[in-house]
Amino acid sequence: MTEYGYFLSTEEFTPRELVEQARMAEQAGFRALWISDHYHPWNGAQGSSPFVWSVIGALSEAVSLPVQTAVTCPTVRIHPAVVAQAAATSAVMTNGRFRLGVGTGEALNEHVLGNPWPPTHVRLEMLEEAVQVIRRLLTGEEVNHRGPHYTVENARLYTVPDEPVPIDVSGFGPKATAVASRIGDGYITMAPDEAMVTRYRKGGGGSKPVSGGLKVCYGPDRDEAVRRVHELWYSEQLPGEMGQVLPSPRHFEQLHELVTEDRVRENVVCGDDVEAHVSALSAYADAGFDRVYVGQIGPDQRDFFDFYRTKVLPQLP
Template structure:
């Protein structure tokens, strides 16, 4: 059975709106939600980027049953893993049995802000592995000291712990990271329907672990309106290669996306109100081996999007 989630995007929406959208998802036929964790939006047009942990606290009070996970938190630079461990433990206590901590190696866009050097991916993957060791050790609830290659923790103890510790799925955009996710993670998170990622994840030990995917759409009754909205708000979806992880500021993304056309975006983001196109985008991930697919709707018409999916899309894919 495939579970369909609602992706909450902090880069597009303020904290109160995000809590409202989570409430919409909680009352809908969506199975869960995921929420992004950024310091900066991709472009200034998106216009928002609230602190995700404050928003999670608000969502915990606004919802009753919604499962929620970060997608994704980077616990290696901007926020020390010992602080992420405390934040996620608190979120787990606020959302008992309903929270998971999705992690990854991050993007330069949000992680460079303290002036640290942006390491190559292989180093960031090593840092992530050490960070998860710290997080899980602190979740034992005992006084902990840790002196590793990348991090130091001295006499730290987390007192507020949930009864059920959050699972930690790991984001991957290549086979090496996917293999590591299978080895040390509690699941996989990816943004492309790549069977090679699934194979590497299983090779690393992820055979029976959940696989989360994300797909971007832009719902509007008028397809042209949807394409224009997606092009204005989410142009970085059409950027090639590793630019998403390497560009350091929204201004750089704005420069990089100047050449992105509406046609380019229409190829990357499902635009409009044809349910078959939305269903096909989800099934592409399901066919690749994902059992959870979170849908990000570009724009502010989240209530209309939820209604459309409940009526036209979810019955065909859940």
């Protein structure tokens, strides 16, 4: 049976706001939390970018829900040995309720140290090696590793959870999905695409969990909700590989005019039509997803949680 979680956006909200949203999500009946891992927001209007690992520490004290990063890039900005330590500590703090979601990342966040931004096939190689390093370190053993992309010398994590941290791999195309099938404990993808879920399961993923997420904008005035999405999250409607290769929020801002309000209206659930919200989440369940995370765009968080608690979640299986 599909479970429904809440998607915390570090690009749009401050650390304290994220913790309060997590509390409201638990009270509303959501069963898990996703949290994004960004160095920059997608644009200046979003205006936030807290360090995700500090926020996870606060979440571990504020709520009892499972938490997963969606997703961390463990390859360029942060060395996989450091990601392993962060994941291990998060798992200990949450009493084993932490999953590490990983992916190949975006230049927006990962180029900030001046390192080159590799092409997709190289980033997938780096991701596979990084996951190997992380898994070894999470055992608590001393690790020495010298690979094509990473070197680790005499590294040992002394604070590790009793059980290994599950590592789910994000994939939006056939190549990344194949890697997720091979090395992941689960699969993360955003669109309710049954074909990709089938590809993952047949490629080696089997019955491992598949998770997806979407953003909505609840509000009594649909037109106002559309305008809010168009202001804050137009980047999700940009075509092609722009989201992976553009290096700065200002570059995304320069492309704002490429996304119309009509495009937002067609592709994002906006307003207070219960059936529209139920249908959007049900599409993931129908496509074979095990867990679906939904995030509210904009400041009307309490009204959103009341709406989902009383009208949306009760209609979902």
